[in-house]
Amino acid sequence: MKHLFFLNKYFYKYKWWIIPGVFFVIISNIFGVVPAQVVGHAFNLITENIAIYQLFDGFERQEIIYNIFSNSLFFFGALILILYLMRGLFLFFMRQTIILMSRHIEYDMKNEIYAHYQKLSLGFYRRNNTGDLMNRATEDVNRVRMYVGPAIMYTINTAVLFLLIIYFMFDVNSTLAIYCLLPLPILVVTIYFVNTLINQKSERIQEQLSRLSSFVQERFSGIRVIKSYVREKQVQDVFASESIAYKNSSMNLVKVQALFYPTMLLLVGLSTILTVYIGGKQVIDGAITPGNIAEFIVYVNQLTFPVTMLGWVTTLIQRAAASQKRINEFLQLQPDITSSNAEEPVFDGKISFKNVSFTYPDTGIEALREVSFEVEKGQFVAIIGRTGSGKSTLANLIMRMYDTDAGQIEIDGKELKNLNLNNFRNQIGFVPQEVFLFSDTIKNNIAFGLSAIEEGQVEQAAKNAAVYDNIVDFDLKFETMLGERGITLSGGQKQRVSIARALIKEPKILIFDDCLSAVDTKTEEEILSNLGKIMKGKTSILIAHRISTIKNADKIIVLDDGKIIEQGTHNELLANNGAYAEMYDNQLLEEENR
Numbered sequence: 059m060k061h062l063f064f065l066n067k068y069f070y071k072y073k074w075w076i077i078p079g080v081f082f083v084i085i086s087n088i089f090g091v092v093p094a095q096v097v098g099h100a101f102n103l104i105t106e107n108i109a110i111y112q113l114f115d116g117f118e119r120q121e122i123i124y125n126i127f128s129n130s131l132f133f134f135g136a137l138i139l140i141l142y143l144m145r146g147l148f149l150f151f152m153r154q155t156i157i158l159m160s161r162h163i164e165y166d167m168k169n170e171i172y173a174h175y176q177k178l179s180l181g182f183y184r185r186n187n188t189g190d191l192m193n194r195a196t197e198d199v200n201r202v203r204m205y206v207g208p209a210i211m212y213t214i215n216t217a218v219l220f221l222l223i224i225y226f227m228f229d230v231n232s233t234l235a236i237y238c239l240l241p242l243p244i245l246v247v248t249i250y251f252v253n254t255l256i257n258q259k260s261e262r263i264q265e266q267l268s269r270l271s272s273f274v275q276e277r278f279s280g281i282r283v284i285k286s287y288v289r290e291k292q293v294q295d296v297f298a299s300e301s302i303a304y305k306n307s308s309m310n311l312v313k314v315q316a317l318f319y320p321t322m323l324l325l326v327g328l329s330t331i332l333t334v335y336i337g338g339k340q341v342i343d344g345a346i347t348p349g350n351i352a353e354f355i356v357y358v359n360q361l362t363f364p365v366t367m368l369g370w371v372t373t374l375i376q377r378a379a380a381s382q383k384r385i386n387e388f389l390q391l392q393p394d395i396t397s398s399n400a401e402e403p404v405f406d407g408k409i410s411f412k413n414v415s416f417t418y419p420d421t422g423i424e425a426l427r428e429v430s431f432e433v434e435k436g437q438f439v440a441i442i443g444r445t446g447s448g449k450s451t452l453a454n455l456i457m458r459m460y461d462t463d464a465g466q467i468e469i470d471g472k473e474l475k476n477l478n479l480n481n482f483r484n485q486i487g488f489v490p491q492e493v494f495l496f497s498d499t500i501k502n503n504i505a506f507g508l509s510a511i512e513e514g515q516v517e518q519a520a521k522n523a524a525v526y527d528n529i530v531d532f533d534l535k536f537e538t539m540l541g542e543r544g545i546t547l548s549g550g551q552k553q554r555v556s557i558a559r560a561l562i563k564e565p566k567i568l569i570f571d572d573c574l575s576a577v578d579t580k581t582e583e584e585i586l587s588n589l590g591k592i593m594k595g596k597t598s599i600l601i602a603h604r605i606s607t608i609k610n611a612d613k614i615i616v617l618d619d620g621k622i623i624e625q626g627t628h629n630e631l632l633a634n635n636g637a638y639a640e641m642y643d644n645q646l647l648e649e650e651n652r
């Protein structure tokens with residue numbers, strides 16, 4: 059329950075919704091309870107008037123008595139109608155305030171969670187799967203909304219109604235009141251247990267459903283593999299067995315649900331029988347009028363629904379508390395990477411690594427060991443090495459996706475940890491190894507890093523990334539949609555769109571993480587020659603596997619098992635006759651054998 063205290067700040071924020079809301083609940087309940095008394099009076103009127111009417115049988119006055127009697131009845135009928143209309147009106151206001159407030163809170167919470175997620179560092183996204191992150195921001199928020207809206211509304215409603223009815227019941231006759239209310243606690247407890255059972259079963263069904271949907275989603279994404287290995291039948295069988303588990307659980311739930319209403323009606327029926335029986339005895343004793351019995355029956359029926367709701371509300375609150383606990387777990391996480399510096403300098407692009415070591419916290423893999431090197435302003439530096447040697451890790455550290463364990467990274471002589479991170483990242487153009495394009499137009503994908511696009515900027519970036527000719531071949535050119543709703547680009551085209559996205563920013567530091575692997579050597583040369591022009595005077599770091607890509611670099615750093623084993627220019631490294639020279643010979647041999 060304590061987790062729900064987190065929501066108090068929202069109740070405070072929306073106090074001008076909840077206070078009138080409570081007021082409307084009270085008024086609507088007063089209008090809901092008074093008709094029972096009118097029914098009681100009407101009932102008494104009927105019994106008394108019938109007796110008088112019969113007394114005047116055969117007299118002229120009988121007609122007059124009939125008229126008075128029917129007019130009074132009409133008056134009572136109209137009064138009940140007006141009272142219920144007023145109740146309806148205030149119920150409308152109650153929902154318009156409390157339920158609307160819950161929607162506002164839901165909106166605020168989703169935004170708060172989303173904004174917080176974005177602040178958390180890359181490591182957080184590695185540790186938690188996307189499905190879990192999404193569930194907490196959607197399904198869990200929805201459950202919390204059921205608490206801040208319906209649960210609170212029904213609790214206040216039931217409490218107010220209960221107090222009013224109990225007051226009126228005891229005002230009429232306390233013995234009858236006690237007997238009428240006797241079955242209600244049993245109703246609350248029974249409904250609570252049935253509801254808990256229903257919830258447990260629903261939860262299991264929900265889990266099965268999400269397993270089924272992820273299964274379907276994954277298999278459809280991998281449909282090419284399934285078709286080429288002719289595994290449709292096997293996949294279908296797995297799907298059928300998953301579905302049958304879902305079907306059985308659902309049928310199980312229906313059985314419990316079928317118990318719900320009969321149980322409720324049975325207990326309400328019991329209350330009504332008690333009212334009539336005990337009430338009848340009280341009428342014989344002269345303690346109450348027959349109209350009071352009618353009044354009590356209306357009260358009992360009015361209490362049924364709110365009391366049923368109590369059982370439901372209890373489970374709503376329990377579920378909301380569990381959901382809020384999950385939400386809080388992430389909301390209370392502090393980002394590993396923070397920066398408080400507000401300065402916004404323009405960087406020259408000098409980078410120094412001083413004895414930098416880094417171990418991935420989640421796997422314990424030591425990816426970099428005492429790495430030291432310097433990149434001067436405007437230099438073109440290449441990083442090469444076997445797979446898993448730590449090249450991408452090095453790029454991630456330059457962008458401060460992670461903080462180093464030991465040693466330090468300096469940009470223009472200032473420690474990276476002390477820089478304004480957003481300002482720094484804004485001046486970097488990064489092309490990741492695994493291209494990621496959004497389901498959007500090519501134009502928006504290229505201009506992703508810009509707030510405003512100038513005329514011709516996107517086209518120029520596409521030309522620089524040597525992808526312009528491919529794009530203008532599409533019918534919709536730069537407006538072509540990518541992703542699930544649009545076309546699929548080839549691997550090389552994707553890489554080049556991703557390069558254009560980095561180039562359009564005109565970055566001070568450009569980092570290419572092995573992003574030329576899917577382009578042919580001719581296109582690669584074109585891109586590199588364009589880079590030479592665009593990045594003149596600016597720093598470029600190029601991670602690559604092919605020596606042909608990097609042999610013109612000002613400096614080549616050779617990594618092996620997280621350590622720098624050689625660094626220098628192409629010619630210097632060849633003269634060294636070390637690992638680089640060996641790599642070069644091997645690649646030459648491969649080319650000759652092709």
Ligand SMILES: Nc1ncnc2c1ncn2[C@@H]1O[C@H](COP(=O)(O)OP(=O)(O)OP(=O)(O)O)[C@@H](O)[C@H]1O
Pocket residue numbers: 184418420421423424425443444445446447448449450451452491572
């Ligand atoms: N996010 C991560 N969490 C844990 N370990 C990681 C992570 N990323 C990389 N590693 C590990 O760190 C080591 C270095 O990986 P890195 O991606 O830097 O190599 P690389 O030289 O870029 O390889 P490749 O040429 O194949 O891209 C590898 O052993 C890898 O398994």
